Amino acid sequence: MSTILERKSVHHYTGQKIGIEAIDRILHAAMAAPAAVQMMPWEFIVITDDKILHSLAAGLPFAQMLPEAGTAVVVCAEPGKAAMGKEEFAVLDSACASENILLAAEALGFGAVWTAIYPDKGLIKFVRQQLQIPVNIIPLNIIPIGYPTGEDKVRDKYDPALIHWEKWQGTLITLSENNLHGK
Amino acid sequence: MSTILERKSVHHYTGQKIGIEAIDRILHAAMAAPAAVQMMPWEFIVITDDKILHSLAAGLPFAQMLPEAGTAVVVCAEPGKAAMGKEEFAVLDSACASENILLAAEALGFGAVWTAIYPDKGLIKFVRQQLQIPVNIIPLNIIPIGYPTGEDKVRDKYDPALIHWEKWQGTLITLSENNLHGK
Numbered sequence: 001m002s003t004i005l006e007r008k009s010v011h012h013y014t015g016q017k018i019g020i021e022a023i024d025r026i027l028h029a030a031m032a033a034p035a036a037v038q039m040m041p042w043e044f045i046v047i048t049d050d051k052i053l054h055s056l057a058a059g060l061p062f063a064q065m066l067p068e069a070g071t072a073v074v075v076c077a078e079p080g081k082a083a084m085g086k087e088e089f090a091v092l093d094s095a096c097a098s099e100n101i102l103l104a105a106e107a108l109g110f111g112a113v114w115t116a117i118y119p120d121k122g123l124i125k126f127v128r129q130q131l132q133i134p135v136n137i138i139p140l141n142i143i144p145i146g147y148p149t150g151e152d153k154v155r156d157k158y159d160p161a162l163i164h165w166e167k168w169q170g171t172l173i174t175l176s177e178n179n180l181h182g183k
Numbered sequence: 184m185s186t187i188l189e190r191k192s193v194h195h196y197t198g199q200k201i202g203i204e205a206i207d208r209i210l211h212a213a214m215a216a217p218a219a220v221q222m223m224p225w226e227f228i229v230i231t232d233d234k235i236l237h238s239l240a241a242g243l244p245f246a247q248m249l250p251e252a253g254t255a256v257v258v259c260a261e262p263g264k265a266a267m268g269k270e271e272f273a274v275l276d277s278a279c280a281s282e283n284i285l286l287a288a289e290a291l292g293f294g295a296v297w298t299a300i301y302p303d304k305g306l307i308k309f310v311r312q313q314l315q316i317p318v319n320i321i322p323l324n325i326i327p328i329g330y331p332t333g334e335d336k337v338r339d340k341y342d343p344a345l346i347h348w349e350k351w352q353g354t355l356i357t358l359s360e361n362n363l364h365g366k
Binding site: 004005007009025027028029031032034035036038040042045047048052083086089095099100104108116118119131133137140158163164167169 | 187188192208210211212214215216217218219223225227228230231232259266269272274275278279283285287296297299302314316317320323337340341346347350351352
């Protein structure tokens with residue numbers, strides 16, 4: 001629970017690379033994600049080569065920190081291997097795998113952040129070209145992983161107004177009011 | 184890490200309802216998920232009413248366990264509040280929130296499972312009608328949460344063949360082989 005609540009989007013890294021064993025543990029976490037009808041419609045590209053990280057950063061405005069992070073994982077969705085061959089399931093399942101990567105990085109003391117490729121057609125094309133990804137594979141995001149400088153802080157996004165009880169139109173009652181109703 | 188690796192899809196529940204405080208903690212975890220450009224394109228419907236759970240189960244073939252679980256959360260995506268107003272970002276962010284719900288349930292000793300509504304148009308329509316959800320809101324899934332009977336076991340889905348190094352076409356080397364290369 002504390003890892004989930006403490007996870008932060010890390011944009012600043014020390015430059016020190018994480019080790020291969022950490023990458024292995026993080027990818028175990030990724031593949032422990034749920035997937036519709038137990039398919040595994042995901043693949044992972046691990047990038048540690050500084051030249052490739054620089055090339056990617058050059059074309060990805062939101063991933064300028066890639067070289068500084070030193071390591072990155074591109075989470076790829078493969079619709080052909082998803083439930084009913086649906087792109088939506090491939091994307092959903094790969095999103096869950098991505099969240100596991102972010103949480104595993106946090107749990108192990110590293111920093112990470114989801115930088116989006118999908119659904120931007122131009123970014124998808126650029127990353128496919130850079131990493132020689134086939135057209136039936138969707139690069140969903142690129143997640144830099146590294147040692148955080150500590151500058152990036154967790155942000156509390158909890159908002160009880162986004163919780164509905166029993167149905168959408170149900171009164172927006174807070175938890176304390178709900179307690180008054182004997183729940 | 185152990186919570187991520189031990190998380191399982193729970194289909195069998197004891198029938199005992201989880202408490203309101205557990206629901207509150209689980210929803211805190213949900214809203215700690217990452218979201219594109221820090222938007223919060225999600226809403227949550229908590230259902231504890233047995234009559235509503237039965238009505239939903241009657242129309243959702245994969246959610247027959249809803250009454251037995253006793254509690255459920257419908258994770259809803261709201262494209263109008265997502266980055267660039269894009270449905271894809273609303274769905275991705277809500278998928279991460281859903282994964283946090285599954286992990287939080289596991290961490291607290293409960294069971295849960297993602298039962299899909301999206302992208303099936305018929306199921307989306309059915310759930311919108313049952314819960315009076317507006318048409319601009321996408322019910323992504325319904326997640327039963329309850330006490331697991333213990334019948335459902337974790338499944339190891341780790342597959343090193345799904346890991347690529349440096350680029351897609353890179354040789355599919357295993358971690359041990361990789362170690363031989365001095366990494």
